[in-house]
């Protein structure tokens with residue numbers, strides 16, 4: 001099957017973006033895995049399908065490299081207005097998002113975080129400010145849903161944590177019935193932190209936009225961060241701010257690399 005696609009990325013979190021606004025394209029878990037394969041496919045962390053919107057400008061569906069379909073992807077959301085060439089409203093499985101072109105990327109209103117244990121979701125009721133759980137040296141994370149599920153650990157040094165081994169243990173722990181994205185962060189100042197993410201369904205990535213939103217929301221909840229902060233990820237920096245009504249505003253770059261066609 002022939003596939004026309006755009007290769008895009010947000011801070012090195014890379015995507016195969018399929019623009020199906022005028023002609024429908026069918027993607028399922030098997031096709032998503034084949035496209036994402038870095039040896040036999042195109043290679044990417046996520047596959048993004050942009051479709052027409054009914055009540056919005058466009059719609060967006062998201063698959064991780066392992067073929068799992070998910071509701072949110074912050075970095076890909078910044079890519080949408082860049083691809084379309086204007087500010088857009090986007091229908092996603094997590095609700096309607098608004099993305100506005102800004103600088104070399106976009107600012108997206110990512111909505112309000114939820115700290116409800118049911119919304120994360122967790123297997124049973126727990127204090128989501130500090131889950132009473134530990135995996136190796138990582139203990140008592142904040143759990144938060146920002147359209148997708150995350151845990152956030154505040155640690156003394158993100159570079160000293162073996163996230164490549166602890167990440168999968170946490171992602172697949174049965175306490176997270178829909179698996180989980182795993183973020184570790186250390187705060188340098190109330191308006192500046194450093195973080196890394198193990199992504200559900202994709203592993204270690206250079207950046208995770210929803211991970212940055214989750215980490216900022218967790219930092220605000222614990223009073224570690226100011227209402228606006230810079231977050232340094234392995235692939236570069238994002239700016240997060242909290243609006244008056246508690247929404248998370250994420251700003252950062254989004255890059256179109258090339259347009260191609262593949263038999264996949």
Ligand SMILES: N[C@@H](CCC[C@H](N)C(=O)O)C(=O)O
Pocket residue numbers: 013045046064070071072073074075076148149181199200201202205207208209210211
């Ligand atoms: N890279 C994304 C998040 C993609 C989805 C995530 N791995 C999940 O399974 O929820 C981002 O920039 O937010």
